[in-house]
Amino acid sequence: xxxxxxxxxxxxxxxxxxxxxxxxxxxxxxxxxxxVIGPNGAGKTTLITQLFGEQLPDEGSVFFKGANITKLPTHxxxxxxxxxxxxxxxxxMGFSVLDNVALAVQAHDGHSFKFWKPAATxxxxxxxxxxxLAQVGLDDRASxxxxxxxxxxxxxxxxxxxxxxxxxxxxxxxxxxGMGAEESALMVSLLKSLKIGRAILLVEHDMNAVFELAxxxxxxxxxxxxxxxxxxxxxxxxxxxxxxxxxx
Amino acid sequence: xxxxxxxxxxxxxxxxxAMFGSGRGRVVTILLMALLLILPLIAWYAGNKxxxxxxxxxxxxxxxxxxxxxxxxxxxxxxxxHAAFVGIGAYAVGIPAYHGYESAWLHFPLAIGSASLxxxxxxxxxxxxxxxxxxxxxxxxxxxxxxxxxxxEEYGGDDGMTLWxxxxxxxxxxxxxxxxxxxCYGVLALCVYLVFRIVHxxxxxxxxxxxxxxxxxxxxxxxxxxxxxxxxxxxxxMCGLAGALIANLQDYITADTMTWTRSGELMFMVILxxxxxxxxxxxxxxxxLLIEEILSAYTIYWALPFGIxxxxxxxxxxxxxxxxxxxxxxx
Numbered sequence: 001x002x003x004x005x006x007x008x009x010x011x012x013x014x015x016x017x018x019x020x021x022x023x024x025x026x027x028x029x030x031x032x033x034x035x036v037i038g039p040n041g042a043g044k045t046t047l048i049t050q051l052f053g054e055q056l057p058d059e060g061s062v063f064f065k066g067a068n069i070t071k072l073p074t075h076x077x078x079x080x081x082x083x084x085x086x087x088x089x090x091x092x093m094g095f096s097v098l099d100n101v102a103l104a105v106q107a108h109d110g111h112s113f114k115f116w117k118p119a120a121t122x123x124x125x126x127x128x129x130x131x132x133l134a135q136v137g138l139d140d141r142a143s144x145x146x147x148x149x150x151x152x153x154x155x156x157x158x159x160x161x162x163x164x165x166x167x168x169x170x171x172x173x174x175x176x177x178g179m180g181a182e183e184s185a186l187m188v189s190l191l192k193s194l195k196i197g198r199a200i201l202l203v204e205h206d207m208n209a210v211f212e213l214a215x216x217x218x219x220x221x222x223x224x225x226x227x228x229x230x231x232x233x234x235x236x237x238x239x240x241x242x243x244x245x246x247x248x
Numbered sequence: 249x250x251x252x253x254x255x256x257x258x259x260x261x262x263x264x265x266a267m268f269g270s271g272r273g274r275v276v277t278i279l280l281m282a283l284l285l286i287l288p289l290i291a292w293y294a295g296n297k298x299x300x301x302x303x304x305x306x307x308x309x310x311x312x313x314x315x316x317x318x319x320x321x322x323x324x325x326x327x328x329x330h331a332a333f334v335g336i337g338a339y340a341v342g343i344p345a346y347h348g349y350e351s352a353w354l355h356f357p358l359a360i361g362s363a364s365l366x367x368x369x370x371x372x373x374x375x376x377x378x379x380x381x382x383x384x385x386x387x388x389x390x391x392x393x394x395x396x397x398x399x400x401e402e403y404g405g406d407d408g409m410t411l412w413x414x415x416x417x418x419x420x421x422x423x424x425x426x427x428x429x430x431x432c433y434g435v436l437a438l439c440v441y442l443v444f445r446i447v448h449x450x451x452x453x454x455x456x457x458x459x460x461x462x463x464x465x466x467x468x469x470x471x472x473x474x475x476x477x478x479x480x481x482x483x484x485x486m487c488g489l490a491g492a493l494i495a496n497l498q499d500y501i502t503a504d505t506m507t508w509t510r511s512g513e514l515m516f517m518v519i520l521x522x523x524x525x526x527x528x529x530x531x532x533x534x535x536x537l538l539i540e541e542i543l544s545a546y547t548i549y550w551a552l553p554f555g556i557x558x559x560x561x562x563x564x565x566x567x568x569x570x571x572x573x574x575x576x577x578x579x
Binding site for chain 1 (some may be wrong): 258261262263264265271446448449450452453454456460461463464465466467468469470471472475478482497576
């Protein structure tokens with residue numbers, strides 16, 4: 001079995017009386033796509049924000065490559081190989097597509113207290129950025145402004161920005177959200193190509209995509225993981241069928 | 249990610265930024281900047297000193313507006329306390345002069361240094377807040393500086409203090425209006441150029457990224473606080489420099505320079521001119537002072553039509569004066 005990269009134990013977070021994350025434990029291994037599914041309001045986004053330090057858990061720990069990163073500030077997590085895409089498209093709308101990705105590359109090329117040389121003339125940044133764009137199939141849109149892209153293209157740009165940092169662990173927060181069938185199919189084949197050499201945690205509503213992509217699936221209901229297993233196991237799990245798939 | 253061979257298409261994506269922009273915007277921008285230099289000179293040769301002084305005022309306030317634009321326009325930090333830096337820069341000239349130290353080589357570094365320190369201290373606290381809170385806290389700090397200088401009886405208190413002679417550069421004599429104007433224009437040109445370099449540099453990309461989407465910047469691995477604070481200090485330093493020039497321009501220093509209405513005026517210059525554009529604040533300062541001058545010749549209630557004009561310009565002219573220059577009257 002591959003090495004465990006991300007390991008979460010006993011994670012708990014409540015808002016007022018609501019237990020949004022209830023004793024969650026999960027791990028993500030190298031070369032694996034681990035999907036987290038669950039109905040709306042199950043606490044998926046809350047879970048992600050804790051993995052990335054945007055919110056701190058009340059209890060429990062997050063380990064990355066064996067190191068406890070529970071309280072590590074968000075910006076430092078990116079430095080050790082964690083990257084994410086956002087559920088609501090989160091790109092720099094006023095920038096060109098290439099500038100978006102170049103800014104992601106720049107984040108992992110030393111500090112940015114460089115005040116003189118124009119960043120747009122730095123071959124080093126632009127080259128890696130173009131490769132990331134090529135990988136998601138957006139290289140022909142490089143000089144467009146991000147605001148001019150279609151929804152699907154912006155989702156691709158999200159992935160390119162996450163890839164540009166060459167992450168070991170990639171979190172994808174509903175990459176298929178709002179996509180048509182054709183765009184989704186493209187995204188599925190893209191994501192398949194990404195898992196080699198990394199660990200991917202995929203949060204997604206599109207069940208076809210999840211069952212096609214995931215090596216393992218965890219089902220989150222009311223902040224609690226009620227089952228973890230291969231797609232086959234999850235499909236036949238009675239508790240899951242009752243709590244989740246049955247509703248669909 | 250492995251580095252492959254440079255694709256032939258990479259070259260077209262390496263862009264050297266153009267300071268004056270392109271097309272008609274470039275022509276008009278260069279023309280206006282040239283006019284700002286030449287018209288006062290002509291007026292001076294024609295023996296009309298008023299226009300030289302007036303233009304010097306535009307240029308000095310333009311420097312302050314350019315400094316504010318760096319954080320407001322490019323960095324998205326709406327500072328409502330920038331007049332404090334102007335005031336600190338002014339007192340950095342006035343207080344040593346009062347004690348008999350008249351060297352500009354003391355005044356100007358002191359102005360830049362003390363404004364930087366004030367920016368570092370207030371920025372470190374203010375930048376922990378966002379949005380309206382940031383606006384309020386920067387304004388509160390500026391008001392604190394205002395009352396602090398107002399209470400210094402030794403330095404004139406609420407009467408202000410007269411600057412008996414202008415800062416002494418040794419090599420040039422800025423008591424001469426023309427020399428002083430040229431100095432101010434040179435400083436403005438330098439500041440605009442600095443901002444131009446900064447906003448296109450790696451640092452500038454980070455600053456603009458923070459403005460556009462700070463959460464994303466953090467997720468990418470940027471310590472956004474450190475970058476924003478650095479920009480805030482650079483802006484404060486530049487504004488302190490403007491303050492030192494303004495003290496010399498007025499030959500008179502008063503704490504009123506720091507009131508929140510002055511901060512508001514600076515903000516208006518930036519927005520009127522076009523926040524986030526390189527030359528916008530210069531145009532904004534020019535337009536602001538021109539309109540104020542013209543209206544006040546007609547009525548003592550000039551502030552009312554002036555306010556209405558400003559509101560209309562913000563509502564209907566996208567991108568301010570600079571927007572008009574770039575696009576013409578098309579919306």
